[in-house]
Amino acid sequence: MRLRTKAEILRPIKYAKRSGILGGVRDLVRQLNAAGASDIGFIYYSGHGAAEKDTNINYLIPIDAKALSTTAFWDDSVKLDDVQRLLDGASSAAKFIVFDACRNELQLPTKDTGKGLVPVADQQGMFIAYASAPGRTASDKGDHSGPYAAALASELARLGLDHLNLFQNVKERCCPCTQAVG
């Protein structure tokens, strides 16, 4: 696993709307395809996330999202599937998505909303790490960042771990602080 070695940060994307999130993913795909074979793409998302109960689809919630009671809430949000499909365009690269979402401050008053995210089958060449277990929320507590971000940063700084060990360690470090189970 080479993830922990130096990566070029394309640009931090803050307060992102739908087009900002998808545009960032497109930039990443463009860079990966320009760079050539056996490269690595890494997406870290921290913000609100939710799963729609009726469809079991996972969503990244854009910054300008409004009331949850409307179907527009879902239509204006970003499907994790769409992020994955865009990333498939970088066919020769290994891709990592870290989903530090479903913060436990998220208020979801409508009954058709499953708080948290449903599991997604990993696609070939793609690894998805979740800060929270399916249907659960992730903690937003911590002085400097959420516990998942802090655990990920310190595991990235360690040498000699492959990516499966790395993400397993992050989970173990993180779990006492979050409501995640299993």
Add this chain to the structure above:
Amino acid sequence: MMRAVVALMLLVLMPSAAHAEKRFAILIGNQSYDSSLGISKNPLKGITVVGDALAHQG
């Protein structure tokens, strides 16, 4: 399925002397949502600490 994914990842991630691997990252941090969605105060700090860890390892 998982085994196939792991095997593929190992292949893809295998270092190659002929090709210097490049790594690219995008970091997305969303906070300050409409108050009806609840407050989260750490995502921007999160992308900073994760970004620093990714960028400064060598």
